[in-house]
Amino acid sequence: MTDSHSAAIAQPATPPFGFSDDETYLIVEGVDFADFYRKERSGLVAFVVNHGADHQEASDAVQTAFAAVLPPRWETIREPRAYLRKAALREYYRSAPRAVTTVELTEEDVATALTGGSPPLDIVEAAEGVQWVISALTILPLKQRQVMAWHIDGYSHAEIAKHLCIPVTAVRKNFSRAKQTLQDYHSNQRREAG
Template sequence: MRFLLRHGAEYAEAEDAVHSAFVELIRTRQPVRSPRAWLRTVALRTFLRQAVSERPEQDLAERLAETSADWRTPLQAAELNEQQRHVLHALIQLPFKQRSVMAWHLDGFSTAEIAEAMSLEQAAVLQNLSRARRTLKQQLGLTNRRGPQ
């Protein structure tokens, strides 16, 4: 759920996509080597298909940008402090590949696991992760303000 929420899914959309991923896992006849990564990949694809088919006239990036504060149930949203909402909003503003790499990273996957799950070279994962961190630091005002010494 958290993985999809970091991609900009609304809470109900994330629930539906995760449910669909688990159903597909149960139905699959092939052995799944890495269930954690497989479930995230299938759930993300399901969410993206739903998001595009439900609102084809609206750009997905715009839609994701709109979901900064109301991405959880009312009780869970109340538990988020202002700083957490600010960080989530900044995360959702990242380009898709950077946001995706960061979501995998925040879920505890190594760069090698992320590369395999996203069909990327490990160097590309590292580069996107670095760019995402740099952008997030800038958006959150965390850049080093001291000049060279």
């Protein structure tokens, strides 16, 4: 998903927080931090929840990511939507080094996912589907969970590949495997329910 903001582009001397020296990034000017924060925060929290965090862990990671890019650093980021997703995930994984296997969902987690702008997978309905998707994502291996979370957030395979630094073919393969696993999981749950 390409950010809808465009402005003058320049290259900073050092990489912004969360990027290594060899990662490609460019600067964009003219994206208002406060407006962006209000518009994107809940969606970013939902994105981190989709990676296996609970609401509080996701909120903390998102807050840390936003704090790290407060102006004037804010003006050094070209794709703030993707950049903050990477930074928030890095913070979540750094602060939660445990293996994520299952997630106990609260009503707040489901509400965050529902209002965060992340559409549910096409195999489930909206209200109950969001809770199912969040818990089902936790059964996936890490790379498949990452690909699905970016996909749920509206990114194309090419964009996911760029942001995860993996080939597009690997994104397609992980997406396909994840989708099949989720479909099987859904079918098994329906059979068990009667």
